[in-house]
Amino acid sequence: xxxxxxxxxxxxxxxxxxxxxxxxKLVNPANKRKLDIIVVGTGLAGAAAAASFGxxxxxxxxxxxxxxxxxxxxxxxQGGINAAxxxxxxxxxxxxxxxxxxxxxxxxAREANVYRLAEVANSIIDQCVAQGVPFAREYSGYLDxxxxxxxxxxxxxYARGQTGQQLLLGxxxxxxxxxxRGHVELFHRREMLDVVIIDGRARGVIARNLVTGELERYAAxxxxxxxxxxxxxxxxxxxxxxxxxxAAWRAHRKGAMxxxxxxxxxxxxxxxxxxxxQSKLTLMSESLRNDGRIWVPKKKEDAEKIRKGQLKPTQLxxxxxxxxxxxxxxxxGNLVPRDVASRAAKERCDAGFGVGTTGLAVxxxxxxxxxxxxxxxxxxxxGNLFQMYEKIVDDNPYEMPMMIYPAVHYTMGGLWVDYExxxxxxxxxxxxxxxxxxxxxxxxxxxxxxxxxxDGYFVLPYTIQNYLGDQISVARFKTTAPEFDEAEKNxxxxxxxxxxxxxxxxxxxFHRQLGHIMWDMVGMGRNAEGLKKxxxxxxxxRKEFWKDVKVTGKKDNVNNELEKALRLMDFLxxxxxMARDALHREESCGGHFRExxxxxxxxxxxxxxxxxxxxxxxxxxxxxxxxxxxxxxxYEFIEVKTRNYKE
Amino acid sequence: MKFTLKIxxxxxxxxxxxxxxxxxDNISADCSFLEMLDIxxxxxxxxxxxxxxxxxxxxxxxxxxxxxxxSLYINGRPHGPEQGTTVCQLHMRRFNDGDTxxxxxxRAKAFPVIxxxxxxxxxxxxxxxxxxxxxxxxxxxxxxxAIPVRKEDADLxxxxxACIGCGACVAACKNASxxxxxxxxxxxxxxxxxxxxxxxxxxxxxxxxxDELGFGNCTNTYACEAECPKNISVENIARMNREFFFxxxxxxxxxxxxGGVG
Ligand SMILES: Cc1cc2nc3c(=O)[nH]c(=O)nc-3n(C[C@H](O)[C@H](O)[C@H](O)COP(=O)(O)OP(=O)(O)OC[C@H]3O[C@@H](n4cnc5c(N)ncnc54)[C@H](O)[C@@H]3O)c2cc1C
Ligand code: FES
Numbered sequence: 001x002x003x004x005x006x007x008x009x010x011x012x013x014x015x016x017x018x019x020x021x022x023x024x025k026l027v028n029p030a031n032k033r034k035l036d037i038i039v040v041g042t043g044l045a046g047a048a049a050a051a052s053f054g055x056x057x058x059x060x061x062x063x064x065x066x067x068x069x070x071x072x073x074x075x076x077x078q079g080g081i082n083a084a085x086x087x088x089x090x091x092x093x094x095x096x097x098x099x100x101x102x103x104x105x106x107x108x109a110r111e112a113n114v115y116r117l118a119e120v121a122n123s124i125i126d127q128c129v130a131q132g133v134p135f136a137r138e139y140s141g142y143l144d145x146x147x148x149x150x151x152x153x154x155x156x157x158y159a160r161g162q163t164g165q166q167l168l169l170g171x172x173x174x175x176x177x178x179x180x181r182g183h184v185e186l187f188h189r190r191e192m193l194d195v196v197i198i199d200g201r202a203r204g205v206i207a208r209n210l211v212t213g214e215l216e217r218y219a220a221x222x223x224x225x226x227x228x229x230x231x232x233x234x235x236x237x238x239x240x241x242x243x244x245x246x247a248a249w250r251a252h253r254k255g256a257m258x259x260x261x262x263x264x265x266x267x268x269x270x271x272x273x274x275x276x277x278q279s280k281l282t283l284m285s286e287s288l289r290n291d292g293r294i295w296v297p298k299k300k301e302d303a304e305k306i307r308k309g310q311l312k313p314t315q316l317x318x319x320x321x322x323x324x325x326x327x328x329x330x331x332x333g334n335l336v337p338r339d340v341a342s343r344a345a346k347e348r349c350d351a352g353f354g355v356g357t358t359g360l361a362v363x364x365x366x367x368x369x370x371x372x373x374x375x376x377x378x379x380x381x382x383g384n385l386f387q388m389y390e391k392i393v394d395d396n397p398y399e400m401p402m403m404i405y406p407a408v409h410y411t412m413g414g415l416w417v418d419y420e421x422x423x424x425x426x427x428x429x430x431x432x433x434x435x436x437x438x439x440x441x442x443x444x445x446x447x448x449x450x451x452x453x454x455d456g457y458f459v460l461p462y463t464i465q466n467y468l469g470d471q472i473s474v475a476r477f478k479t480t481a482p483e484f485d486e487a488e489k490n491x492x493x494x495x496x497x498x499x500x501x502x503x504x505x506x507x508x509x510f511h512r513q514l515g516h517i518m519w520d521m522v523g524m525g526r527n528a529e530g531l532k533k534x535x536x537x538x539x540x541x542r543k544e545f546w547k548d549v550k551v552t553g554k555k556d557n558v559n560n561e562l563e564k565a566l567r568l569m570d571f572l573x574x575x576x577x578m579a580r581d582a583l584h585r586e587e588s589c590g591g592h593f594r595e596x597x598x599x600x601x602x603x604x605x606x607x608x609x610x611x612x613x614x615x616x617x618x619x620x621x622x623x624x625x626x627x628x629x630x631x632x633x634x635y636e637f638i639e640v641k642t643r644n645y646k647e
Numbered sequence: 648m649k650f651t652l653k654i655x656x657x658x659x660x661x662x663x664x665x666x667x668x669x670x671x672d673n674i675s676a677d678c679s680f681l682e683m684l685d686i687x688x689x690x691x692x693x694x695x696x697x698x699x700x701x702x703x704x705x706x707x708x709x710x711x712x713x714x715x716x717x718s719l720y721i722n723g724r725p726h727g728p729e730q731g732t733t734v735c736q737l738h739m740r741r742f743n744d745g746d747t748x749x750x751x752x753x754r755a756k757a758f759p760v761i762x763x764x765x766x767x768x769x770x771x772x773x774x775x776x777x778x779x780x781x782x783x784x785x786x787x788x789x790x791x792x793a794i795p796v797r798k799e800d801a802d803l804x805x806x807x808x809a810c811i812g813c814g815a816c817v818a819a820c821k822n823a824s825x826x827x828x829x830x831x832x833x834x835x836x837x838x839x840x841x842x843x844x845x846x847x848x849x850x851x852x853x854x855x856x857x858d859e860l861g862f863g864n865c866t867n868t869y870a871c872e873a874e875c876p877k878n879i880s881v882e883n884i885a886r887m888n889r890e891f892f893f894x895x896x897x898x899x900x901x902x903x904x905x906g907g908v909g
Contacts, residue, residue: 070812071714129788130788142795241707275677458785558659
């Protein structure tokens with residue numbers, strides 16, 4: 001059995017990373033040229049890592065799913081990125097950022113990793129500014145900050161409502177520089193479909209050329225997966241359409257363990273679902289909660305009238321509105337963490353106070369802020385978000401409160417990695433949202449961008465050297481090795497099988513059905529009965545899929561239907577594992593809310609005695625029950641407390 | 648709502664393309680344009696249960712107007728009829744019930760068709776690789792607040808940096824010029840102290856690459872600005888032209904002094 005060794009360095013928390021770097025193995029410049037690294041995915045984590053490896057002198061191959069690295073899902077992040085610069089002089093520090101992140105994650109993340117994240121965060125901002133990222137500035141010429149949920153300081157750097165875009169374009173430009181210099185080779189429109197393992201180590205990948213349909217082989221001394229999260233298992237989510245869980249899942253099938261798959265973040269402020277043709281959900285950035293107030297009608301009759309279109313929200317007086325977050329959580333108000341805000345919205349809607357035609361929506365109101373600051377200030381802060389809202393909903397949010405509802409947004413779970421970001425397969429690393437490492441059971445706003453860039457710019461460039469340090473005598477691999485033959489044959493078999501079924505149902509119809517199962521039973525509120533049902537329902541759906549799916553088009557051409565089918569076959573397995581993980585975790589923590597485990601006033605009840613660990617799953621074969629291992633979480637430096645956002 | 652769709656179908660880069668006509672009924676006005684195409688694709692799969700069919704290929708990813716992947720030429724306009732909107736953010740309520748809608752790929756020599764409505768925009772990546780960056784490596788940079796930047800300049804840089812690289816400017820231009828795209832990147836960096844240092848070499852390298860890749864010349868018709876989904880301003884083109892001529896002069900001087908560009 002694989003031993004889980006998290007490799008946390010000895011010593012005091014604040015010195016662990018420095019001590020690691022002091023003692024790690026290095027590769028000298030002449031040897032770096034002899035070593036190849038594959039990076040899969042060009043989001044913040046992948047682009048930053050690949051650019052940095054190239055600068056250091058390694059030979060890098062990058063696989064990009066789109067026509068350009070600049071399209072990666074990270075581009076869509078809106079609100080901002082955290083760092084503990086303490087520029088506003090409001091009492092921030094590395095320790096406080098670390099503490100907020102651990103607490104925000106409901107004490108289910110590894111202390112040493114989170115501390116390192118907080119420690120390198122400041123360098124990220126320095127790096128991005130040096131690359132020419134146009135962060136928002138004050139009239140003084142210095143950088144501006146805003147606040148995000150779960151924090152009482154202003155530590156979020158932003159570039160209008162397009163922070164992800166600007167950070168990704170920064171990393172993309174660094175990557176382009178290295179491509180131009182010949183240190184990095186870019187393969188675009190390629191989707192990785194398998195990891196190739198030789199003598200127990202990751203030595204390459206198989207990818208499908210999405211234009212020609214060819215299966216291609218890539219060999220290297222180490223492989224980095226920076227392939228993002230698996231939120232699209234729910235069909236509807238805020239993730240980009242190409243985001244998928246296959247890279248991680250296929251690595252899992254090859255022996256990389258999967259940690260905390262049930263930890264999914266449901267974001268409180270998204271545009272509500274409006275039709276069954278809908279293909280994705282749109283986020284309204286958390287930054288809006290800086291100035292927007294969330295409410296529903298106080299009386300059920302009013303809510304009903306609003307749903308029927310007989311009453312407008314602007315006609316309701318202050319006394320008839322329930323600002324339920326401010327009421328329940330006076331200390332943090334509208335800026336409570338996401339899991340708390342989402343559950344509170346669901347609670348109000350389930351109790352009959354929801355608005356919108358479906359009753360599954362609450363208001364996010366800017367009237368007070370507009371009165372206080374003027375429309376132009378609100379426009380300068382959130383103009384593009386307001387415009388996006390108006391385009392989708394056809395309603396003017398400057399005049400009518402926005403309608404919002406929670407939606408699947410981010411996956412805290414992912415490939416298990418040790419302190420070096422190495423998975424349980426030696427030589428296979430996972431970075432960014434693809435790994436499980438830093439956010440525990442709930443991620444705080446503006447910390448995914450921070451983690452992606454931390455992993456890519458400042459962690460992997462060190463830790464991968466420690467791995468490659470003893471690989472310098474290993475000659476370049478040939479892609480003719482039998483392990484490559486075997487992996488390619490396997491993928492070819494899957495493709496032929498999918499295209500040969502010729503059933504009656506479209507790929508999307510299956511995906512939508514899986515999405516319903518996941519949202520209803522493995523969503524915001526979970527219970528044992530529902531989760532057991534979900535496991536069986538997914539197993540049945542999987543059988544149905546393999547009998548009745550219809551994949552049109554050709555395998556040797558561009559074929560979106562085949563791409564979707566390959567991803568869905570993995571989601572149909574991953575979804576089951578998520579349900580199993582949620583079922584085993586008999587507690588409520590962060591985004592994982594088990595209805596059986598709540599306090600009288602509906603707050604999450606954590607169980608530290610039995611579940612203060614990472615649940616790490618091992619794949620045991622198709623249709624076999626997976627095995628769970630445990631990585632205990634030892635908090636040496638902070639006191640584990642009940643999360644409290646009330647006082 | 649009901650629509651007649653005339654869609655460009657082309658098997659691959661080398662094949663002959665043609666328009667095919669499709670009918671769609673029962674489309675909600677709140678449906679997005681791409682969701683309308685999803686519905687059509689699903690209908691193609693379901694209606695032809697036993698025939699070999701192929702769904703319509705088009706590029707898309709974020710569906711939020713930010714990744715720049717979507718790229719449809721609708722009724723003779725890149726991204727369709729709505730000003731300042733990518734096609735993924737266009738909704739069917741902008742059309743009339745019963746409309747005939749013509750959908751084509753971007754048409755430009757530098758953007759060859761891959762299949763149906765999907766084109767190859769690698770040329771844009773190559774232009775960025777030629778100089779669209781600040782030559783800074785990871786680590787060893789000063790504190791983010793060490794160099795203040797005038798808010799005005801930072802805002803203008805951000806205006807330019809908002810370009811999503813979709814290529815609508817090229818598709819809109821009768822010369823298939825990439826000036827708006829290139830000038831936006833040149834401007835972003837030229838406006839910031841971090842980018843200024845290499846401004847001269849950058850503009851020369853990026854313009855040379857653009858010319859080499861077969862993009863046309865700019866004849867100042869400003870169709871690019873009118874069709875840009877992010878409202879990138881042609882002022883960037885003016886700024887780039889200034890940067891270009893000024894840099895040519897100073898670089899030539901440096902060269903004749905025996906300095907060389909390196
Ligand atoms: C709408 C939205 C707004 C957000 N706003 C914020 C914010 O304000 N602040 C914040 O901190 N976080 C935010 N987030 C979260 C954050 O954007 C992501 O978690 C983060 O960008 C992930 O970066 P990444 O590099 O790990 O992965 P990604 O950016 O997801 O990149 C992975 C890439 O790999 C590709 N890929 C997947 N599988 C394969 C394969 N098999 N082969 C090849 N390529 C593959 C994917 O398509 C993707 O392009 C937001 C997320 C969304 C959806
Ligand atoms: S799909 Fe991303 S901009 Fe349209």
